[in-house]
Amino acid sequence: MVNILDGVKVVELASWTFVPSAGVALSDWGADVVKVEDTRGGDPGRSLVVGGLVKENSRTGQDFMLELGNRGKRSIGLNLKSEQGLEIFKKLVSEADVFLTNxxxxALERLKIDLDELRAANPKLIVAQGTGQGTEGPDASAAGYDSTSYFARSGYSYSLSAPDSIVPFRQTPALGDLPAGLTLAGGVLGALYHRERTGEALPVEVSLLAQALWTIAPDVTAADFFDVEVVPKPELGASFNALVNPYKTSDGRWIQLTFLQPDKNWAAFARRVGLPELAEDERFTPAQNLFKNNAELTEILSSHFASQPYAHWVEVLKDETGAWSPIKSPKEALDDPQTDANGYFIRNKAENGVEYRQVAPPIRFNKETPAPSSAPEYAEHTEQVLLELGYEWPQIIEAKDGGIVS
Structure with a gap:
């Protein structure tokens, strides 16, 4: 693969998934990413259990969330509360191009890590920060995860929740972390380009709150333009456009239609799905009539799709030129021919010999998929990194014995 960031050194002082996922993308693009972990076990994400899925029960014997946020990196264990550990850290950063942190x-102040001081010591250093709510304002120092800063505070959860829902809509793991991480990685690319052209190393920041506001910008903008809470949605089971709607099949699966130009799609679609008598029906053509009689058409299509199983409709619609899709499970998405043809998965093999797939960052260069990689063991590369910094073996052994490094 063309490693566009070959020669770029990144030091990551970050935990969980948001900012570490930015490090994964940078690593996939060729950067050398060194993850700094403490000497008490490292990133708390190493102990995270999601959905009761523990690595001991995995086919690969690996922690799937740890792999997602840390593959391709090197790990060093450092006691940043010690003077010598902080000295090693600053030396590591002094030779880096990028410093990633969340x-x-x-916390940085307690450890005597001053970002301005780091930049002064290394003028070429790009400091990239991922935060919950941003670096300014009354809640700049407040904790934030994607379930709070991204999903709850931004209005995202509200916008997806049905008005009569018993509980708010619940997100899937890392729903905000991963897109925000990729945005941060993209910001780093921009800063590197700017530094290459001007010599100036600009700081970069992305917050989970900002990422979410960008994601649901139509709802936020509509709220300002029209003084509404969200873009209006039809009642459950109804639609504003019968041809932009999901339909349930006889075996409980769903087909999503998105025909934004009914006049263009309706007649051929009606014949294709076995409703030729409706192709020229004046109730549904032209589009103005379709919208006028939308509830009636929604009911007809609901009944029609419910008469046949999912596989039937997937076959019937396979050559449909209008936009549509079966609503798939994540497991089904693994084997979608489009994902394989476009290299959306990195194929890897675990230590136990089991082959598995990792999701590649969605930005591709030269139509190439990143090389396989795995998350490092805790402090796996401590000695290697210290040797590269110029430390001798006696110094490394002394630092280990003194609890300075792991």
């Missing part, structure tokens, strides 16, 4: 200002 640590809050108070």
């Amino acid at each position: 640590w809050l200002p108070a």
Whole structure:
């Protein structure tokens, strides 16, 4: 693969998934990413259990969330609360191009890590920060995860929740972390380009709140333009456009239609799905009539799709030129021929010999998929990194014995 970031050194002081996922993307694009972890076990994400899915029960014997946020990196264990550990850290950063962190200002201050001081010591250093709510304002130092800063605070959860829902809509794991991480990685690319052209190393920041506001910008903008809470949605089971609607099949699966130009799609679609008598029906053509009689058409299509199983409709619609899709499970998406043809998965093999797939960053260069990689073991590369920094073996052994490094 063409490693566009070959020669770029990244130091990551970050935990969980948001900012570490930015490190994964940079690593996939060729950067050398060194993950700094503490000497008490490292990134708390190493102990995270999602949905009761523990690595001991995995086909590969690996922690799937850890792999998602940390593959392709090197890990060093450092006691940043010690003077010598902080000295090693600053030396590591002094030779880096990028410093990635999601640590809050108070935590950095306690460890005597001053970002301005780091930049002064290394003028070429690009500091990339991922935060919950941004670096300014009353909640700049408040904790934030994607379930709070991204999903709850932004209005995202509200916008997806049905008005009569018993509980708010619940997100899937890392729903905000991964897109925000990729945005941060993209910001780093921009900063590297700017530095290449001007010599100036600009700081980069992305917050989960900002990422979510960008994601649901239509709802947020409509709220300002029209003084509404969200873009209006039809009642459950209804639609504003019968041809932009999901339909349930006889075996409980769903087919999503999105025909934004009914006049263009309706007649051929009606014949294709076995409703030729409706192709020229004046109730549904032209589009103005379709919208006028939308509830009636929604009911007809609901009944019609419910008469046949999912596989039948997938076969019937396979050559449909209008936009449509079966609503698939994530497991089914693994074997979608489009994902394989476009290299959306990185194929890898675990230590136990089991082959598995990792999701590649959605930005591709030269139509190539990143090389396989795995997450490092905790402090797996401590000695290697210290040797590269110029430390001798006696110094490394002394630092290990003194609890400075792991």
